[in-house]
Amino acid sequence: MKEILTVTELNSYIANLLDSDPFLGQLWLRGEISGFRLYQQSGHMYFTLKDEDSTISAVMFKSRARGLKFKPKDGMEVLLRASVSVFARQGKYQLYVEEMQPYGIGGLFLYLEELKKKLAAKGYFAPERKKAIPAFVQRVGIVTSQDGAALRDICRILKQRHPGVEVVLVHSSVQGSEAPGELAEGLRLLNSYGEVELIIIGRGGGSYEDLMAFNSELVVQAIYESNIPVISAVGHEVDFTLADLVADLRAATPSQAASLAVADMQALSRQLDNYQQRLLRAMQRKLLYYTEIIDRLMMKRIWKQPRSLLHMREELLSQLEKRLSRGMTETFREKKMRLSMNVAALDSLSPLKIMERGYVLLQKEGRIIRDEQQVQIGDRLEVAMRHADLEIEVIKKERVKRWKS
């Protein structure tokens, strides 16, 4: 090597070397996107593709990026077709991406995002669509694997809280390609069976891929269509699936689902004890209250000597009777006396009695004459005496003063 090269010459030499390699000209590669940038003006995409141990820069030009069916994001696992070449200006080799698609969990993530959006638009996750979990459940339906830890956990907690609870299990695989269809069928089976008040669907923890059945559209649909309230219980606390979103209630774990499903019978039993005791106490208080009132009344002397009360009353009664009859006799006598007095008075006032004393009644045409003005000389007047009527004529009229009135 005697020649002295410029930097540009070296870079272009390396570029030639790489470009002439058939393997590097067309390769499929998988990795995780990081440091993703989209230049708005140019429309080109720049990012770093990495795995656990190393990284490589990548560029996807606008003309290629236009065909993408998803939005690349940091953290996304992708599968891409690219060539490797040198970016001479910076002296580094990089990937020139021709096409790209999601891969693995990154791809799942994308699929889930799209499915979630689609189902959300259909109203699957709307809170108002969620059914209430009944408070006192006697029969619980479970859709899970009959061999799984989840079933054991659920049954243990159910029994602990409510020893009388009945469990109706529908076995289903919970991972693998059969799982979505079987889980959905299990839900439908319990719905057509109808005799459970609540359904728990779930499985124990596992890898993200293991839980994928609970993200499937089949399962989400079946949960959505269930007429019986559904509690989802998938994996651990951190795991979140579409089944959790559509379920009427999401339990963080299968054990928690069991706690949410049935009331704690011991607590209920204690509550019943409490109510019974309170009923008894309140009733006792009431009775005691009345007993005291009665006691207080009975304490009075009168109750101790009922006979004396009776005698007192009898005496009073006979006194009243005596007074009454005496009163009646007296009143009668008095009335009688007053009556005879009145009769005598009436008699002395009678006009006949007066006529007997010589007085007469002077009338003119049937009217009693009290005043000389009522008569004229020559008038004919009638005179009523004790034993006769006369007819007379006025011959003289003279006013006299008899007594001062």
Add this chain to the structure above:
Amino acid sequence: MEKLSFELALKKLEESVEQLESGELELEESIKVFEQGIELSLFCRKELSQAEGKIQRLVKNLGGEFELLDFEV
């Protein structure tokens, strides 16, 4: 008493207790409420102890009918 749900019975029981504890009832009414409360509490206890606590597996047999098989966890 007509067929009650456990839930409703428990609620009625609670009401009976509160009514009686208020002390506002006449004696006769108190006795009625007390009797009703005791009846409700017995009903609730019976409901609690009624179920057998089985675990069964539901399948559809070949005839398309539901079948419950005993199952041990």
